[in-house]
Amino acid sequence: MAIITIKFFDVVPVRFNLWIMLFTSCWVVYMLRVNMSLNLIAMVPQTNTNASSRSQCGAKDDGVTNETLHHVDITDVREAPRQVPGGGSFDWSAEQQALILGAYFWCYPITSLVGGMAAERWGPRYVVLISTLASAVFTFLSPVAARMNHVALIVTRFFLGFAGGFIYPSLHVLVARWAPPAEKGKFVSAMMGGTLGTVATWSLTGPLMEKFGWASAFYVPAVLTVVWCFFWWYLVADTPADHPRITDSERKYILEALGDKVKKIKGLPPLKSIVTSFPFLAMVVLHYGNLWGLYFIMTVGPKFVSSVLGFELSAAGVISALPYLARMFLATIFGAIGDCILAKKMMTTTTIRKFFCIFSHIIPGVLLVLLVYAGCSTALSVALITMSMGFNGAATLTNLQNHQDLAPNYAGTLYGIANFVGSTAGFFTPMITAYFTRSGNSFEHWRPVFFVGASVYVVSAIFFILFGTGNIQSWNFGREDTTEEKEDREKNGDLKEMNGTTAKKVETKDVKETSLNVG
Incomplete structure (x- = not known):
């Protein structure tokens, strides 16, 4: 089955494969980022009382109950907590839970700052691959860390955010090297894959935990991420020139569209x-x-x-x-x-x-x-x-x-x-x-x-x-x-639009002498 899937990807345009991988990369990043907010509900015992302050808007006069939106108009709502198999294992305070959730973002902005530089220097393909694999490993280790203590889980979340910060800037490097100007809007729109990843994760995590326990909400995303990494490694290359299976016509189209604006x-x-x-x-x-x-x-x-x-x-x-x-x-x-x-x-x-x-x-x-x-x-x-x-x-x-x-x-x-x-x-x-x-x-x-x-x-x-x-x-x-490189590019005709006289530099000496004699 896997071989058939790979063969399918080989016959479609490489740019389409790249769009899919960009979209799913953002999906994977958000799947590993946001699952903790829902997992904590199952991991920590929930109280039976859900207090809510009275809203300014009172109950509807028509007496119609909006069950879909869950209209809250009483000061104290009491309901039995929803039990999850294997849930309620940890007695963590609200402050400890906040630290667990927030630890992801402690280093995320810093690695986001340097992630683009790393991808430009060593290539976005490997930066994304290594960062995503590391994220999968830390997610897989999260249940073990949680059973140790909340500090171990905080450390795990910290390194998960450390790895995740590299990914988005690296994806933008990939877009710059692959997307022709006339298609750049479509490629950038693939960055919205995290949105669907958030919705899908929150929708599927609940049923998964109810059937297999809260630990499965870490193991399943981690395994799926490792599988995704295989497809990323096979389908993605740093540049069109580096891709082993791209057609000559598609490579030529991309490189000509990008011109001399993008280079290593x-x-x-x-x-x-x-x-x-x-x-x-x-x-x-x-x-x-x-x-x-x-x-x-x-x-x-x-x-x-x-x-x-x-x-x-x-x-x-x-x-x-x-x-x-x-x-x-x-x-x-x-x-x-x-x-x-x-x-x-x-x-x-x-x-x-x-x-x-x-x-x-x-x-x-x-x-x-x-x-x-x-x-x-x-x-x-x-x-x-x-x-x-x-x-x-x-x-x-x-x-x-x-x-x-x-x-x-x-x-x-x-x-x-x-x-x-x-x-x-x-x-x-x-x-x-x-x-x-x-x-x-x-x-x-x-x-x-x-x-x-x-x-x-x-x-x-x-x-x-x-x-x-x-x-x-x-x-x-x-x-x-440098000045020398600019002269080289002028000789190759790369700066014709910037300098209308550049084309004359490629004329032969005999043609120049003939022009002078005619003059």
Whole structure:
């Protein structure tokens, strides 16, 4: 069966295989990242009392019970805890559980910062392969660590996050080396695979634990990840030139489309040129605004619906997944639209990046403001949250792709730096929410929270529209692009568009003398 599957992959275009592997790579990363939040429910004994404060919105007058959304309108809900085979083994406090969950992110931003540099130097194929294999090993060891004590599990989660930080920047390096400009939107949209990975993991982990116990929720994802690593090793190469089974026509198409913008660079990236580049700064600001809005909706949105409207969004599996599914679906649509516009030359790259900021940042910001004025209309609130995150899928044409425009040779480095800065939004959004809602959960208390979130969305977009660009930067070629190398490339005709007289350099001496004599 495995041989038949491999044969199938060999007959389809390599770029299609790569898209699948990019998508599933993000799926695997999130599967190993988010499973702990659900596993802890089975591992730690749950109390019989689930206290919930009264929401501002009271019970519906029509007497209709919304079982799908699980309307909570009483101050104390008592229900028997749901028992899981092999569950309730650990008596960990809430603080200890928080440390277990948070340990993943202690080193994740740091390795995200250097992950792109590692992939540019040693190749994204092996960086992703080794990081993912390490993640599978640490996941497989998690039940053993948990039975030792919570500190051992914290250490395991720490190293899991350490390995996971390398993966996303490395994937962007792979996109830069493989994706023709006319297809880059589709390739970047594959990065939304983590969204489906989150939904699928949360949906399947529960039944798995109920039947086989909580340890199976670690073992099964780990084994699946090892199987995935085999396909990654067989199907993926660092560049089209390195792939052993790509057709000559497909290799030629990719290399000609990329031109001389992408090449293997030795040594460290030109960090001074990068951090002092204003177009790069504009991209970082836009990326920060995107992550702020994303973290905002993921954390603050459900809490608002729960504490103010009185609905537990997390209790409805399908509805709680809607915003994430909408973002993934619309990201694919926006990516295809952007590729079509670029292929037909309807807009320049810079215009595309700036125009679609309206969809990725400004419209989601406006929808956040409208959310706080939706009142007690639950359906409208859920629709606004879903649309806000859905339109943010257009980020595949803005901040998630702009670093590829500025310097495809250092796409991983640029993404790593931007992601390192943007990750701080995950710390600030809960702090701001806690500050404004410290004295209550009324609409009046929450309005400033949404205004701040919307402002970061919109201001970052305006900043990029004013100062951003989609043009490649001179430092893309690094320190190796010396005067001698430029002359060599001119002789080969690579810089004809930049210098109209370059073609004359390849004329023979006899032709030049003939021209002079005629003159």
